[in-house]
Amino acid sequence: GNSVTQMEGPVTLSEEAFLTINCTYTATGYPSLFWYVQYPGEGLQLLLKATKADDKGSNKGFEATYRKETTSFHLEKGSVQVSDSAVYFCALSDPFSGGYNKLIFGAGTRLAVHP
Amino acid sequence: KAGVTQTPRYLIKTRGQQVTLSCSPISGHRSVSWYQQTPGQGLQFLFEYFSETQRNKGNFPGRFSGRQFSNSRSEMNVSTLELGDSALYLCASSGNQGRGKQETQYFGPGTRLLVL
Numbered sequence: 001g002n003s004v005t006q007m008e009g010p011v012t013l014s015e016e017a018f019l020t021i022n023c024t025y026t027a028t029g030y031p032s033l034f035w036y037v038q039y040p041g042e043g044l045q046l047l048l049k050a051t052k053a054d055d056k057g058s059n060k061g062f063e064a065t066y067r068k069e070t071t072s073f074h075l076e077k078g079s080v081q082v083s084d085s086a087v088y089f090c091a092l093s094d095p096f097s098g099g100y101n102k103l104i105f106g107a108g109t110r111l112a113v114h115p
Numbered sequence: 116k117a118g119v120t121q122t123p124r125y126l127i128k129t130r131g132q133q134v135t136l137s138c139s140p141i142s143g144h145r146s147v148s149w150y151q152q153t154p155g156q157g158l159q160f161l162f163e164y165f166s167e168t169q170r171n172k173g174n175f176p177g178r179f180s181g182r183q184f185s186n187s188r189s190e191m192n193v194s195t196l197e198l199g200d201s202a203l204y205l206c207a208s209s210g211n212q213g214r215g216k217q218e219t220q221y222f223g224p225g226t227r228l229l230v231l
Binding site: 036041042043044045046049089091098099100101102103104105106107108 | 119146148150157158159160163165170171173205207209218219220221222223224225
């Protein structure tokens with residue numbers, strides 16, 4: 001079945017450091033891939049998405065490229081801020097085996113950024 | 116546009132009781148999905164409703180049910196509550212019209228349920 005694996009946290013960085021959070025997936029069809037962010041006490045916010053191979057999603061300085069050959073969608077940011085501290089979730093939807101609105105999530109990676 | 120709203124935000128119940136949670140989607144959105152978030156199991160898909168019909172279902176027991184009204188508002192119900200049902204329940208809406216196009220799901224703040 002479909003699944004998402006992301007690196008375990010917590011990830012602790014100093015402000016202005018480079019961020020990478022790894023995400024790999026298994027899917028039977030041609031999934032869309034997403035990164036969501038969850039701030040304390042809140043729901044999920046879509047950070048970026050990519051719907052086909054080689055697409056790059058980007059938002060607020062974050063980027064991720066849909067790599068079909070390595071089944072990966074790693075999240076990167078060149079210079080993190082304290083305000084980026086949150087939990088980040090990688091997710092997929094596979095219309096061929098789950099439908100567009102059935103998201104499969106990774107376990108989440110907690111990011112803590114210190115001044 | 117107002118975002119997805121969920122009520123109540125917090126709820127405490129005891130084992131054996133039942134509970135109903137409500138979700139109002141973004142205006143114009145016809146798809147509502149529900150997710151359960153727990154520290155042990157993470158985020159898991161419960162079900163999706165579209166135009167008052169359940170369109171997709173996750174692997175949860177029959178104690179978990181839902182419905183959608185003609186104004187797209189949705190409710191989920193959990194009967195005979197168990198301690199393990201303590202979780203954050205999130206709903207998400209999207210404008211997906213079934214035309215084969217991936218649209219963004221927008222999440223509400225969640226309802227935190229504690230079962231004692």
